Amino acid sequence: MFGIGERRQRARQALEELRAVLRLALGAAEGGRVAAQTAKDQLEFEQSVLRLGLAKARLDPEVTDARGRPALADTWHRIIAERDEIYTGWHPDGPNRLRRIVAESAPGTAGGPWQDWLGRLGQDAGGTAPVMWRIGTAVVEQAPRDDDFPVAVPLLDRAHLRVNSGPDSRSVVDSLVETLLLRLLSTFTPGLVRVHLWDIGHLTGSLPNLQPLTSAGLLTVHDPTRLDDLLADLAGHIRRVHAQAMRAGETSLRSVCVARGQRVEPWRVVVLFGNGERLPDEQHRELQRVARTGLDAGVNLIAVDVPLSANCPLETIIFGEPHRATTSLTGPGVLFRPDPALDSTQASRAATAIAADLVARRGRPRTFEDLLPARLEQLTSHEELRAPVGFADGAPVEVVLGDATPHALIAGPSGSGKTNFLYAMLGGLAARYSPAELELYLLDFKEGVSFAGLAPGRKDPSWLPQARLVGVNVNTDREFGLALLRFLTQELARRAEAAKQQEVTKLAELREADPDGHWPRIVAVIDEFQALFSGRDRITQQATVLLEDVARRGRSQGIHLVLASQDIAGIEAFWGKPAVFEQCTLRIAMPKAKRVLAETNNAAFSLPRWHAVINHDSGVAHGNQVAHIPDASAKGTFDSLQARLWATGNSMAPKLFDGAHQPPLADALDFANPTGPLLGQIIDVSCRAATISLDAVPGRNLAVIGTATEDAMSIMESSALSLARKHSPGSCDFSVWCAVPALTTRVCALASKLSLAGHSVDLRTDATIADLTPASAERPRFVLFFAVDAAHQWLEHKEPPLMKAKLDDLRALLRNGPANHVHTIGWWRGIGRLKDTLGFAGGDDIGAWVALDVQGAELGTLAAGQVIDWSPRPRRAIFFDKSTHSSPDVIIPFDTQDLP
Incomplete structure (x- = not known):
């Protein structure tokens, strides 16, 4: 058994061991905390140095104080060593490679010194634009000056540009923007680049060397209080251009221009000078929309001290000192210097020359010839016209x-x-x-x-x-x-x-x-x-x-x-x-x-x-x-x-x-090879002639109705002459009857033409009309009866002893003649007179009719009860054939006077 003293001794020993273990644990924890804090400080220090750049970091008092701490001093030396190692590997050919890249991406005016192009007019038609546009030079921090390389930014159709000025750097920024705009304007044919300028602090006077462009409409200066109007105009322009691109089957204006090999819509470069403060919410949202959708429509923004963070291609230049800046393309470890400012006199002259060229080309009267291509009929209408x-x-x-x-x-x-x-x-x-x-x-x-x-x-x-x-x-x-x-x-x-x-x-x-x-x-x-x-x-x-x-x-x-x-x-x-x-x-x-x-x-x-x-x-x-x-x-x-x-x-x-002229019968397409009597030209796209089939079946007669003498004569004559042409000489006969003395001369002339065509002609102009031809014939016979109603004085006369009128014979001719190859083409000067001739049961004997100056309401009984929508007018007639028509055709009687 242990005594009390011994137990106390053991307890103290165990407590001391516990305290020792706790001290070790606390020491380890403190060491871990210190190490973690040191690592954190080193990372933050390295981040601040990289953000400032080595050149600024060397002069920064906070960085200098931090470098006095041993742990951070090691970090500083490591950064310098890594930078030297990277630069040593990049130095031999890095600048040259960048020079080659910029030369390829910004050829000619887009990348050359202003002394080489300022004052020259652009000749590029704008099918494609250079990928990059030079804005200055850059050098890696602490590198020799001869290691500098050109800096270019994407712009037209590819990216927007944002510039943040610093203290006393506004004049340098203005010079950078002016040089860049003149590069654009001097690359392409004047008129293909339009500049819009909005400056929140100036009504006029921004970029003064470019002011000559305003006379030609190449530079538009907008009211600083009316930014809403500018943004609305840009939005409308973007919608219109997008619609045009979609109509052309493309997704952007750039692709349309590449396909055609020329610029079809000028670029719009919109320069906005702000004051560093955010725009009002609605204007900011509208500007963001323009930025997101504008590139595909040829709208490019250059925003100076205007906060812009749209989800779109956007390059940034940030000035800390008047002639020293950083860019989003080169990063913070590279010092950017804008190109020297243009000579103001030469810049103003260049802008004047560009404007003058456009005014001169506009001033030349634009003629119809300017609408025509160099080669005719070369396009396909596969997709559109x-x-x-x-x-x-x-x-x-x-x-x-x-x-x-x-x-x-x-x-x-x-x-x-x-x-x-x-x-x-x-x-x-x-x-x-x-x-x-x-x-x-x-x-x-x-x-x-x-x-x-x-x-x-x-x-x-x-x-x-x-x-x-x-x-x-x-x-x-x-x-x-x-x-x-x-x-x-x-x-x-x-x-x-x-x-x-x-x-x-x-x-x-x-x-x-x-x-x-x-x-x-x-x-x-x-x-x-x-x-x-x-x-x-x-x-x-x-x-x-x-x-x-x-x-x-x-x-x-x-x-x-x-x-x-x-x-x-x-x-x-x-x-x-x-x-x-x-x-x-x-x-x-x-x-x-x-x-x-x-x-x-x-x-x-x-x-x-x-x-x-x-x-x-x-x-x-x-x-x-x-x-x-x-x-x-x-x-x-x-x-x-x-x-x-x-x-x-x-x-x-x-x-x-x-519609102002009667078509000549001789020019009618159907007259060369008629299939039946031609009555007139149908008012139709085909310009075909109206005709009827004179088959050997009942009802194949034609009635011409109306008092318009000239039109009626034209229809009768064209019917006769086309039938004469249809039949070979001597294969048919004609009966030409006319009871009106005033028409005798013209009817005789028609009979003469039929005779000259080789056909037999029975010409009657007196009471012999009443002696009707029998209702049958050995070969086709066509009865041309002019002004039938005028012959009623003879047809209604009753001869003794039978007291039978010849009118009955005419009705029999109309009823029975067609089935026996005898067809009547008659002219009645009124629908009532036609009904008098036909009698009560003769309506079916007229299978086709042509009405002249007769109201449509009077014609319903001749068209199976249809409502005929017709009002008479000069040199027009309405034609209906019961066997083929569901509704009448309007026709123009032929001109037969010049036919030999």
């Missing part, structure tokens, strides 16, 4: 018809230049696309011949090869506009069926799937199209439905509408179909035009003469492009182009419909 129509600041402004902008709407009051614009557009398209790529259907509802010269004429035999149909003076022939829309819907159906068979949906895909097919893009131009909807009748109803169908489906099948009008505001039927208006995303407004642009877009009201607003964005203001339209209709402009295109001889002449 594209052609310049005018100029804005010397640069061409294009119209585009394709999937994104399928149809165009043009408006302008009389004398505003609408017809001239159409000629400029048609000339630009025809010069670029061959007839295999483009077909034009041209219709003018004005009382004029705007498009007549595009078809062959007596004075000028040439025609526009791309034109397939030309309609002029159709202001009273709305049926022709309706016929054009019917044709387009039929062509839509044909193309849709072909696309279905090829399992494709768009014209471009169809052309790829069927390369041997004929699938050109079709452009239908209808000038003063509102005339088509001028009445509340069947034509307006049908035209409205057809127009909507073409507008909806045409975009995918390559059929495009160009609708022009003096004023579209009052077209009730048109505005009742908003789908039509919405599909016309291309809007062209001539001076003082109304309703064609968006409701709040008043750009057309202030347009000068010979200008137009071209808008591919449904008339929204941000899509406006104001263009000067050159004279395209004067002698030596469009007509000269047409002659050059026609001289290639690779197209058929277009069909011409002239």
Whole structure:
């Protein structure tokens, strides 16, 4: 047993051992804490040195104090050693490699000293821009001066630039920005770079050496209190350019320009001078949006003391001293020095020369010839149609018809230049696309011949090869506009069926799937199209439905509408179909035009003469492009182009419909090989003749009804002459009967022509008419009965002893003659007189009729009870054949006077 003293001794010994262990643990923990704190201090020290750079760190008092601590002194020596090791490895060839990289990325004006390029005009068309642009030189800290290397930054289409000035460095920053802008302006053809300047502290006076550019519109100085307006303008510009790029099948303006080999839209370089303070929230957000989306639209920002942190390519230059800075490209360990400032006199002269060149090129009158390419008919319409129509600041402004902008709407009051614009557009398209790529259907509802010269004429035999149909003076022939829309819907159906068979949906895909097919893009131009909807009748109803169908489906099948009008505001039927208006995303407004642009877009009201607003964005203001339209209709402009295109001889002449003239029978396409009597030209796209089949079946007789003597005679004569041509000489007989003395001379002349054609002619002009030919014949006989009702005095006379009138014989002839190859073509001067001749049961004996000056309401009984929508008008008739027609055709009687 241990005593109490011994137990106490052991307890003290155990306690001392515990204390010793605790002291060791606490010492180790303190040592660990000290080591961790030292490591932390070393890392923070190294970070501060790297952030400041070695040169500044050597002079920094806090760093100097820290270097006095042994642990941090070791870190300082290690940093110096690592820097020396890295520099020793980089020094032999590093600067040279950087020089080579900058020389390759910033060639010519983009990287050369200003003495080599300042004052020279750029010649680059802007298809692509240099990757980098020189701004100064740099040297690694503590390196010899001869180890410096050039510094360049990406800019146009690639990155924005942010510059933060330091104390007393604003003049150096201004010089850097000025030199960079003059590099841009001197690289490209004047006009391809536009500068916008906003300075929060100055109304004017910023970058004074560049002020001569303002006279040519190359530099725009914005009010420091109106930054909202500038940002809104930039946002609208970006939306418009993006829409244009998408229409071209590209994702950015840069890719569009690369594909075409030239700049199609000037770069906008926006220089913002701030005061270092953050912009108000809304302006800041809008600026961020411009920064994010602007590069793809050719908008580049140079932000000086304007906080900008958008998620986009952005390079930064930070000035700590007037001539010493760091850049995001080179890092903090490299000292950047801007290039020396330009000579102010030479810089101002260079800006003046650039502006003067652009003004001189603008000042040269832009002519129709400037719209034409160097080589004609070289483009494909596979994806779209594209052609310049005018100029804005010397640069061409294009119209585009394709999937994104399928149809165009043009408006302008009389004398505003609408017809001239159409000629400029048609000339630009025809010069670029061959007839295999483009077909034009041209219709003018004005009382004029705007498009007549595009078809062959007596004075000028040439025609526009791309034109397939030309309609002029159709202001009273709305049926022709309706016929054009019917044709387009039929062509839509044909193309849709072909696309279905090829399992494709768009014209471009169809052309790829069927390369041997004929699938050109079709452009239908209808000038003063509102005339088509001028009445509340069947034509307006049908035209409205057809127009909507073409507008909806045409975009995918390559059929495009160009609708022009003096004023579209009052077209009730048109505005009742908003789908039509919405599909016309291309809007062209001539001076003082109304309703064609968006409701709040008043750009057309202030347009000068010979200008137009071209808008591919449904008339929204941000899509406006104001263009000067050159004279395209004067002698030596469009007509000269047409002659050059026609001289290639690779197209058929277009069909011409002239509503002001009767078509000559001799020129009718069907007259060369008629299949029956030709009655007149149908108001239709095909310009075919109306005819009937005179088969040996009951009812195959024709009645001409009305008092319009000249038109009736034309129909009777053209029927006879075409039948004479259809039959070989001596193979048919003619009976020519006329009871009106005043017509005898003309009827005898017709009989003479039939005789000269080798046919037997029975000519009667007196009471012998009542001695009717029997109702049968050995060969076809055609009875031409002029003014039947005038012969009733003889036909109604009853001879004794039977007291039977010859009128019964005529009715028997009409009833039984056709089945026995005897067909009557008779002219009655009123529908009541026709009914008197036919009698109660004779309605079926007239299988076809042509009505002249007869109201439609009177014709229903002759058309199976239909409601005939017809109002008489000069030189027009309505034709109905019970065996073939569901509704009548409007025809134009032929001119037969010059036929030998």
